[in-house]
Amino acid sequence: MFIVEGEKAVSELLLHENWKIHHIYALEDWLNENQVPGNVPSEKVSVKELKRISSLTTPNNVLAIVKIPEWKISEINSAGDLTLMLDNIQDPGNLGTIIRTADWFGIENIICSESTAEVFNPKVIQASMGSFMRVKVVYTSLKTYLESLSEQIPVMGAVLHGKNIYTTEIPDKGILITGNESQGISNDLENMITHKISIPLFHKKEKNQLPESLNAAIATGIIISHLRKNYS
Amino acid sequence: MFIVEGEKAVSELLLHENWKIHHIYALEDWLNENQVPGNVPSEKVSVKELKRISSLTTPNNVLAIVKIPEWKISEINSAGDLTLMLDNIQDPGNLGTIIRTADWFGIENIICSESTAEVFNPKVIQASMGSFMRVKVVYTSLKTYLESLSEQIPVMGAVLHGKNIYTTEIPDKGILITGNESQGISNDLENMITHKISIPLFHKKEKNQLPESLNAAIATGIIISHLRKNYS
Numbered sequence: 001m002f003i004v005e006g007e008k009a010v011s012e013l014l015l016h017e018n019w020k021i022h023h024i025y026a027l028e029d030w031l032n033e034n035q036v037p038g039n040v041p042s043e044k045v046s047v048k049e050l051k052r053i054s055s056l057t058t059p060n061n062v063l064a065i066v067k068i069p070e071w072k073i074s075e076i077n078s079a080g081d082l083t084l085m086l087d088n089i090q091d092p093g094n095l096g097t098i099i100r101t102a103d104w105f106g107i108e109n110i111i112c113s114e115s116t117a118e119v120f121n122p123k124v125i126q127a128s129m130g131s132f133m134r135v136k137v138v139y140t141s142l143k144t145y146l147e148s149l150s151e152q153i154p155v156m157g158a159v160l161h162g163k164n165i166y167t168t169e170i171p172d173k174g175i176l177i178t179g180n181e182s183q184g185i186s187n188d189l190e191n192m193i194t195h196k197i198s199i200p201l202f203h204k205k206e207k208n209q210l211p212e213s214l215n216a217a218i219a220t221g222i223i224i225s226h227l228r229k230n231y232s
Numbered sequence: 233m234f235i236v237e238g239e240k241a242v243s244e245l246l247l248h249e250n251w252k253i254h255h256i257y258a259l260e261d262w263l264n265e266n267q268v269p270g271n272v273p274s275e276k277v278s279v280k281e282l283k284r285i286s287s288l289t290t291p292n293n294v295l296a297i298v299k300i301p302e303w304k305i306s307e308i309n310s311a312g313d314l315t316l317m318l319d320n321i322q323d324p325g326n327l328g329t330i331i332r333t334a335d336w337f338g339i340e341n342i343i344c345s346e347s348t349a350e351v352f353n354p355k356v357i358q359a360s361m362g363s364f365m366r367v368k369v370v371y372t373s374l375k376t377y378l379e380s381l382s383e384q385i386p387v388m389g390a391v392l393h394g395k396n397i398y399t400t401e402i403p404d405k406g407i408l409i410t411g412n413e414s415q416g417i418s419n420d421l422e423n424m425i426t427h428k429i430s431i432p433l434f435h436k437k438e439k440n441q442l443p444e445s446l447n448a449a450i451a452t453g454i455i456i457s458h459l460r461k462n463y464s
Contacts, residue, residue: 012441015441016441093325097447097449097450100443100446100447100450101446101447101450103443104431104433104434104443104445104446105434106434106435127447129443129444129445129447130441130443130444131443133441134441134443166461166462199336199457201336202336202337202338202460202463203338209244209247209248209362209365209366211332211335211336211361211362211363211366212361212362213336213361214332214333214336214453215329215332215333215359215361215449217329217447217449217450218329218332218333218449218450218453221446221450221453221454222453222454222457225431225454225457225458226457228434229398230398231434
């Protein structure tokens with residue numbers, strides 16, 4: 001089970017038949033204003049009680065306990081579209097933001113290394129702003145997955161000293177790998193990248209100190225936006 | 233005063249003459265391996281003591297108390313380059329990430345509404361990954377500032393139903409406004425935008441539920457990247 005909080009997310013959950021809500025805890029007002037299906041148990045709680053079960057500092061009227069779906073790596077078809085691959089993303093906020101960004105740009109699948117943060121962590125769910133309902137997130141050994149692909153598909157990855165994304169022709173379908181916040185993409189995986197790319201640093205010569213990197217979610221967002229721009 | 237934590241950030245601070253360090257608290261090893269200028273008081277602390285004064289769950293060897301600089305809005309010249317304007321950004325992580333992104337793309341100035349999160353909040357400093365040292369962040373009334381500009385400069389802002397950034401000619405110099413995480417750009421300011429822009433949603437018709445927005449830092453990163461791509 002995992003927790004979904006807030007009016008917007010819970011209302012949307014109720015519209016999705018494939019998510020099984022185990023229990024809803026809500027303030028009286030929310031229960032009066034919303035239609036909970038007969039097969040979903042719901043319970044009235046006080047503001048104080050909601051605050052005690054919530055992971056938010058200011059809980060938002062309703063909290064749902066939801067069954068974790070069983071997503072399988074075998075359901076993911078990474079050929080023919082753009083699929084995101086996350087190699088050891090540690091920060092729950094980054095993971096949630098990446099899911100939200102993927103959703104915006106119509107990416108339906110994210111394949112994570114087993115070391116990546118857990119998608120059903122409340123902080124990830126919160127940062128995804130409901131997008132966890134529309135993007136499938138599965139966990140597997142990334143190396144084994146890439147080796148098992150029967151088709152040759154482009155594997156893009158942001159690395160230090162890769163080719164400038166703005167001036168290089170890059171396939172807009174295939175797998176895009178985002179690496180860990182401080183270590184980047186692991187060596188094993190880096191060897192499997194067919195297109196090493198970089199977001200160039202805007203260099204001002206007069207400065208002696210330069211930034212070292214972009215935030216992992218920001219870099220992912222910039223690259224996805226760049227790969228999707230021809231479809232808008 | 234404000235707090236800067238971690239080996240990388242403090243080492244870099246020591247290289248910047250314009251930042252006044254009031255006091256350094258560090259583990260013995262750090263003090264042995266680093267040269268602290270004679271005019272900066274430093275003190276040896278134990279791991280336990282550092283943990284007590286740190287805002288991090290795993291403190292990183294050294295913590296500096298630093299004087300807050302007096303940046304003035306009059307020092308900002310927003311003509312001739314790209315300047316960022318933040319209208320009521322509330323999340324410290326978002327603000328820090330935006331500062332880091334601005335630094336990567338060579339943006340030197342960020343003008344914030346008085347309601348925007350405080351740049352010297354430890355969470356902002358942490359998320360900026362040292363970029364707070366290279367980007368000037370000032371607070372003022374944005375409306376008054378824009379009204380006071382003697383030159384006509386482009387004012388860009390991401391709004392709902394603005395022009396598609398990928399297919400529209402947008403000036404790459406001027407002011408770029410990012411709005412609040414949930415309310416967007418305030419009405420007062422929206423009226424002063426000369427170029428209303430949007431990052432288009434990648435629309436898949438078969439879905440009945442669609443994402444509503446991008447994270448504010450992600451949207452800012454994507455737009456800045458787009459405006460800077462010709463300079464790389």
